[in-house]
Amino acid sequence: MQIAGLLESLETPAFVYDEATVRQLLEYAQPIRSRSDCQVLYSLKPLSLPGLLEFMAPHLDGFAISSLFEARLARPALECCETGPGTLHLTTPGIRPNDVAELGRLCDYISFNSVGQWNRHRDALEGKVSCGLRVNPGLSFLDDERYDPCRPNSKLGVPLEEIAVLAAGGGNPFDGLEGLLVHTNCDSNDFTQLEETVDRLHTEVSGLLRRVSWINLGGGYLFENSPDLSPLYRAAEFLQSNYGLGVIIEPGAAFVRSAGYIVATVLDIFTNSARNIAVLDTTVNHMPEVFEYDFEPDVVGHDDKGKWEYTLAGCTCLAGDLFGEYRFHQPLEVGDKVVFCNAGAYTMTKAHTFNGVNLPAIYALNEARTLELKQRSSYADYAARWGAHAASTV
Numbered sequence: 319m320q321i322a323g324l325l326e327s328l329e330t331p332a333f334v335y336d337e338a339t340v341r342q343l344l345e346y347a348q349p350i351r352s353r354s355d356c357q358v359l360y361s362l363k364p365l366s367l368p369g370l371l372e373f374m375a376p377h378l379d380g381f382a383i384s385s386l387f388e389a390r391l392a393r394p395a396l397e398c399c400e401t402g403p404g405t406l407h408l409t410t411p412g413i414r415p416n417d418v419a420e421l422g423r424l425c426d427y428i429s430f431n432s433v434g435q436w437n438r439h440r441d442a443l444e445g446k447v448s449c450g451l452r453v454n455p456g457l458s459f460l461d462d463e464r465y466d467p468c469r470p471n472s473k474l475g476v477p478l479e480e481i482a483v484l485a486a487g488g489g490n491p492f493d494g495l496e497g498l499l500v501h502t503n504c505d506s507n508d509f510t511q512l513e514e515t516v517d518r519l520h521t522e523v524s525g526l527l528r529r530v531s532w533i534n535l536g537g538g539y540l541f542e543n544s545p546d547l548s549p550l551y552r553a554a555e556f557l558q559s560n561y562g563l564g565v566i567i568e569p570g571a572a573f574v575r576s577a578g579y580i581v582a583t584v585l586d587i588f589t590n591s592a593r594n595i596a597v598l599d600t601t602v603n604h605m606p607e608v609f610e611y612d613f614e615p616d617v618v619g620h621d622d623k624g625k626w627e628y629t630l631a632g633c634t635c636l637a638g639d640l641f642g643e644y645r646f647h648q649p650l651e652v653g654d655k656v657v658f659c660n661a662g663a664y665t666m667t668k669a670h671t672f673n674g675v676n677l678p679a680i681y682a683l684n685e686a687r688t689l690e691l692k693q694r695s696s697y698a699d700y701a702a703r704w705g706a707h708a709a710s711t712v
Contacts, residue, residue, distance in 0.1 A: 322618050322657050324683065325581045330655070331600040331678040332581045333666055335365070337373055338685050339577035344377040346541040346572070351379070354554040354565070359407060361537050361570035362388045364663035365578065369682055369692050371395035374573065380404030380426070382537070382568035386417045389424040407534065407568065409452050409499055411473055413439060422446040429499035429534060433476060433484065433491075440494060450497030450534065453481060453526075455518045457502050459511045464611070465504040467538075474501070478522045485525060492529055501536030505571065507545035509553075516553040520560070532564040533557055541572045571663035578662025579618075580604060580678060584654045585633060594628045596650050601632030601675050602639050605661060606668040614642030618657040621645055630656060634673040671700055 325334060347358040357379035362371070366388060371381065372395045381392040381404065389406060396403045405426040413421070413435060421428065422443050429450035430436035440449060454475030460466040467474045484491045502515045512535060519527060527533070535553070539545075554565045582598035589595070602609040617630070624645030632639035641658070650656075669677055680693040701707065 321579065321659070322655065324687065324689070325579065325657055326655055328581050328655075328681065328689070329679065330581050330583045331598075331604060331676070332681055333604075333661070333678040334579045334581060334681045334683050334689070335367070335370060335574070335662055336577045336579070336683045338683075338687075340370070340373065340573065341377075341685070343541060343573045343577065344374060346547075347378060350547065350550065350567070354551045355558065356550075356554050357405075357564065357566040359404075359566065359568040360573055361568045362392060364570045364667060365574045365665075366391055366667055367680065367692065368395060370574070372398060373682075375399040375404060376401045378404060379566075380406055382407045382409075382534075382570075383425075384408065384410045386414075386421060386424075389421060393424050407566070409450075409534075415439075418442050427497065427532075427534075429497065431473075431475060433480070436495075444494055448496045448532070449494060450499050450530070450532070451476060451492075451495055452499040452501070453478060453519070453523065455500055455502055455515050455522075457511075457515055457518055459503050459506060459508075462611075467501050467504070475499075478518070481523050481526060485523075492526060495530060497530050497532040497534065498526065499534040499536060501538060503536075503538030505540060506538060507540045507543060509539060509545060509547060509549040512539065513549040513553045516556060520556070524561075527557075527561045527563065530563065532566060534566040534568065537568045537570050537572070539567075539569060539572060540575075541569070542576060574662035576660050576662065578660070578665065580658040580661045580665060582656045582658070584650055584652050584656060587628075587650060587652060594626070595631055596628045596656070597631050597633055598641075598656055599633055600658075600678065601634045601672070602636075602641065603632070603634065603672045603675065604669045604678055605641075605658070605665045606670070607664050608641060609636075609638060615658045616660045617641075617644050618659050619646055621647060626650065634675055636672070671703070674700060676700065 359380045359382045361382040375395050383389050407427040408425045409429040411431045427448045429452045431452050452475035458468045463469040557563045582600035586597040624647045626649045627645045630641040677695040682690045
């Protein structure tokens with residue numbers, strides 16, 4: 319049965335992740351782990367559902383996280399893994415002093431974002447975690463600075479020129495450092511850019527590469543459309559053979575984007591200036607990047623040649639709560655389901671309840687092709703966020 323048919327009976331709005339698609343995407347990790355001897359992590363930023371993490375853990379070497387809460391969420395999924403616990407890797411621009419002790423208990427690797435951050439916390443963490451440093455190669459592959467970790471004056475990582483100054487200053491400024499982390503891309507399936515990053519590191523900081531034992535090449539690369547992975551294999555082999563480094567990568571959206579759906583119901587249809595507008599019971603606030611970055615999400619059944627055209631609109635009072643213009647071969651009616659696909663990344667982790675519109679219920683579409691309810695938010699959840707008790711409100 320096609321996905322739209324499977325989701326027809328859902329109470330909406332709903333978010334669904336398809337375990338069969340996740341497993342298919344995880345298959346890309348296996349040749350990377352075996353052929354290039356890389357550790358492959360999943361970065362929690364795009365989607366961090368506990369059931370999903372438990373499903374993914376046996377197929378990976380661990381998780382990459384960016385906060386104490388993500389660490390708390392990820393560690394149990396690793397501990398219950400039948401193939402043995404993987405490792406937990408953290409990097410973040412901001413580490414709260416009160417979080418350091420617990421991060422030291424939960425994490426296996428921490429890559430500090432600055433030399434100052436490392437110097438402040440290294441004594442508390444050395445011997446408990448493997449300490450690394452995030453470096454910024456200064457290579458921009460993106461046109462949109464909002465996504466670019468290597469944008470001018472970036473907050474992410476130590477610039478290579480600062481590394482050179484520290485190394486030239488005498489002493490042993492990198493004593494105790496065991497690894498490096500770099501991250502130069504976002505939503506790219508061109509792995510030659512990763513190879514270019516490694517070339518830059520080899521040229522600029524070869525001395526530092528010789529001092530450490532591992533390197534995390536970050537994420538930002540996708541597996542859709544069968545990308546050529548040979549540049550990744552070459553980059554890993556170069557680092558291993560020339561520097562003896564353990565190599566790590568941490569894809570995020572690559573493992574979940576095409577596995578997620580947001581399902582909505584048409585609440586109303588009307589015409590304004592000859593334009594058909596269909597109001598749904600979801601909102602761009604369930605897919606915030608639609609509004610933030612002005613792109614139209616994919617919809618099951620849309621066809622540019624379709625006879626019936628609609629503006630799909632969210633149900634809040636925000637004038638810009640619009641998903642875009644879509645065409646269908648059959649007219650929409652009140653009560654019909656609309657399914658947004660490729661919605662697995664950066665939807666639920668960013669979704670919010672503007673206007674009091676409830677968050678989507680969360681379902682797993684398991685490999686037996688049945689739906690399992692994982693989470694349903696209630697008015698009590700909404701009220702508690704504002705410090706109110708549901709029982710005491712009207």
